[in-house]
Amino acid sequence: MAYRPRRDAGDPGHLTNPQECHAHSKNLVVATRSTPTSKDRVETMPIINVQMFPGRTAEQKAAMAQKVTDAFLETCGRPGQSPASVTVIITEVAHEHWAVGGKLDS
Secondary structure (H helix, E strand, C coil), X not given: CCCCCCEEXXXXXXXXXXXXCEEEECCEEEEEECCCCCHHHHCCCCEEXXXXXXXXXXXXXXXXXXXXXXXXXXXXXXXXXXXXXXXXXXXXXXXXXXXXXXXXXX
């Protein structure tokens, strides 16, 4: 079943397709989802998922999360939107569980 965009009754100009913002690079996938259904939910969006290979330090992950948050707010954020409203989830994927072009990366 294909995902069909719909307009939210509270914000007639907003499409609620979770694939609206999607960026790729070889070692990083960032996806955002913005589905406002109430004022409270809007304040806790987006959720940005980052999948990457293991091996980064906690400091590197913290710096990346800060820069991803800043980039989202600069490019897609609402005026006055707080950094606390942006959630970044980091998932480490082992090389043996990562395939590109149908071939495992390991």
